[in-house]
Amino acid sequence: MKTFRLAVGAALVATSLAAWSQSSEPASAPGATAMTASGSAAPATGRKANRALRRQVYNAIANHKEISAGNISVVAKDGAVTLSGTVTNASQVSTVAEIAKSVPGVISVTNKLTVEQPFGGQ
Incomplete structure (x- = not known):
């Protein structure tokens, strides 16, 4: 009985992993390459x-x-890139955003950078 439970548990884990790893994209036509199925201008995706x-x-x-x-x-x-955190002066906020935009593969930049306040708020 214990072996049976273990086998059922292993089958459930294998099934859920297989279902989780499946792509949400529709299947491409036979003979189509991944590049033509996803479009040549689409950015690389995935973790x-x-x-x-x-x-x-x-x-x-x-x-x-x-x-x-x-x-x-x-x-x-x-x-899509999101920048957050602090920089030492106001001119660096836009400079960092421009640097990020210049990196190949970056489509958009959301800039949430703020200027670091000196200790004591002065």
């Missing part, structure tokens, strides 16, 4: 592509020594 784009944007920002990238958060999803 791996999002992480790669996030790293590219963060590295581009970090290459500018006048900007303290340690207080900036970058989130990327399907080519």
